[in-house]
Amino acid sequence: MIKAIALKLVSSVLLLSGLCACGNIEPWVKPYERQQLADPIMNANPNPVSGAYMDHVFEAREGARGALGGGGGGCGCN
Amino acid sequence: MSPGTNKARILWSIVAGAALALPLASSAGVLPDDRADALYHRYEGGGVTIQGPSVLVRKKMAEKYAVSANYYQDMITSASIDVEVSGASEYKEERDQYQLGFEYLRGKTTYNLSYTNSEENDYDAQTASFGLSQDLFGDLTTISMGFSRGSDKVRNATDPSFERDIDRWSYRVGVSQILTKSLIASMNLEVITDEGFLNNPYRSYRYKDPVDGTRFILAQEIYPRTRTSNAVALNARYFLPYRAAVYGGYRFFTDTWDIRADTFELGYVHPIKQQWTLEARVRYYQQNNAEFYRDLFDFANQQNFMARDKELSTFNSMAFRIGASYEFAQTGWRFVKKGSVNLFYDRIEFKYDDFHDARVSQMLPTDPGYAPAGSEPLYEFGANVIQMFVSIWF
Numbered sequence: 449m450i451k452a453i454a455l456k457l458v459s460s461v462l463l464l465s466g467l468c469a470c471g472n473i474e475p476w477v478k479p480y481e482r483q484q485l486a487d488p489i490m491n492a493n494p495n496p497v498s499g500a501y502m503d504h505v506f507e508a509r510e511g512a513r514g515a516l517g518g519g520g521g522g523c524g525c526n
Numbered sequence: 527m528s529p530g531t532n533k534a535r536i537l538w539s540i541v542a543g544a545a546l547a548l549p550l551a552s553s554a555g556v557l558p559d560d561r562a563d564a565l566y567h568r569y570e571g572g573g574v575t576i577q578g579p580s581v582l583v584r585k586k587m588a589e590k591y592a593v594s595a596n597y598y599q600d601m602i603t604s605a606s607i608d609v610e611v612s613g614a615s616e617y618k619e620e621r622d623q624y625q626l627g628f629e630y631l632r633g634k635t636t637y638n639l640s641y642t643n644s645e646e647n648d649y650d651a652q653t654a655s656f657g658l659s660q661d662l663f664g665d666l667t668t669i670s671m672g673f674s675r676g677s678d679k680v681r682n683a684t685d686p687s688f689e690r691d692i693d694r695w696s697y698r699v700g701v702s703q704i705l706t707k708s709l710i711a712s713m714n715l716e717v718i719t720d721e722g723f724l725n726n727p728y729r730s731y732r733y734k735d736p737v738d739g740t741r742f743i744l745a746q747e748i749y750p751r752t753r754t755s756n757a758v759a760l761n762a763r764y765f766l767p768y769r770a771a772v773y774g775g776y777r778f779f780t781d782t783w784d785i786r787a788d789t790f791e792l793g794y795v796h797p798i799k800q801q802w803t804l805e806a807r808v809r810y811y812q813q814n815n816a817e818f819y820r821d822l823f824d825f826a827n828q829q830n831f832m833a834r835d836k837e838l839s840t841f842n843s844m845a846f847r848i849g850a851s852y853e854f855a856q857t858g859w860r861f862v863k864k865g866s867v868n869l870f871y872d873r874i875e876f877k878y879d880d881f882h883d884a885r886v887s888q889m890l891p892t893d894p895g896y897a898p899a900g901s902e903p904l905y906e907f908g909a910n911v912i913q914m915f916v917s918i919w920f
Contacts, residue, residue: 475666482704482707485710489795489803492710492761498565502872502913506845512757512789514717515698515715515757515777517759517761
């Protein structure tokens with residue numbers, strides 16, 4: 449089970465990396481067109497210490513967990 | 527080959543495969559800015575108060591390396607419904623968590639390592655994580671992957687001889703994609719496997735008293751020794767023309783205990799002039815129960831596995847947030863490039879569909895609020911969560 453999952457994950461990364469090697473894809477949003485995306489209000493996790501705390505608040509009280517885009521870890525506490 | 531050896535080989539194959547797959551590009555990515563945060567948090571709800579500090583410092587060196595350290599503390603005072611039903615009195619405990627992180631940037635690839643240690647009087651947890659991310663396609667796309675390995679020790683404050691282990695594995699992949707000049711989206715997937723003593727040694731399930739069916743008897747929960755969960759999340763963030771941002775997300779979750787959960791989130795960020803930023807968010811969560819969960823079992827040892835943890839029941843929660851941030855020293859002050867003070871308030875309402883308020887059937891039948899076991903009102907409670915913090919960039 450775990451092996452199958454791990455193989456799928458590795459395959460996904462290999463596929464994406466392989467795509468990268470296939471040639472230069474022309475970026476449709478040029479670097480000089482990204483000032484809006486670079487605005488601090490567009491940061492998905494502007495306050496890491498606060499984001500990690502709220503993730504913990506919910507995870508400790510809910511059955512669901514994971515896929516929060518962070519680095520993982522946590523206390524595993526009940 | 528032992529399962530442990532097999533899993534270790536899988537982990538190494540992930541790392542080796544990813545390292546070989548990722549091209550070592552020459553142009554530079556960027557590490558996060560140097561910053562320090564000092565946060566006070568307070569959670570109050572359902573008879574539980576948890577508060578404490580969290581302090582994070584992050585510093586980069588030579589634009590290639592970054593180190594971070596975080597100290598987090600929970601000071602807990604609990605007289606939750608589970609504590610009350612068990613007949614125990616309010617208890618206090620403390621959890622201290624230390625995390626050290628290291629990042630290394632090479633070309634467009636960032637590698638990160640972290641180690642987390644969490645300690646309570648009756649629970650220790652250690653987690654090591656490795657991850658990497660890579661910018662692709664003119665930096666329109668960022669892919670990331672990582673894994674964590676955790677090892678917990680579960681003890682029981684009332685039984686010094688009791689000690690059990692939990693092993694945890696987590697595998698993550700993610701992709702973040704710039705879609706337009708004002709829209710960015712991401713998808714994250716995570717698989718987590720736990721193996722060991724997964725129930726709380728203090729928590730009980732309840733079954734009907736065979737002598738008096740209007741009463742119940744408590745007995746220690748029994749959980750399976752393994753659990754594997756899958757979660758996939760989609761998130762998007764859009765820049766509005768008048769300089770504000772709206773964001774939304776959805777997460778789908780399933781696990782081998784038959785829990786299925788959905789999480790929806792919608793938020794809005796609104797800057798005012800140069801110094802203020804206001805935020806509002808609503809989050810809705812729902813799940814169905816684990817297959818071995820029951821509010822009231824018919825008799826003792828009715829099944830192989832029995833749980834009455836309300837986190838494994840069918841329930842939903844609705845969370846509302848308002849927050850404000852104020853930036854100071856925007857033009858710099860001594861070694862500080864800028865700073866901010868922040869206040870966030872979240873209100874969370876939990877409503878349980880198959881977890882009854884067992885305190886009611888513990889009353890005397892002559893009490894006005896009394897109801898027999900199994901027909902008590904459904905439990906619900908609200909929680910207030912406050913965060914106050916100061917951040918400085920240097």
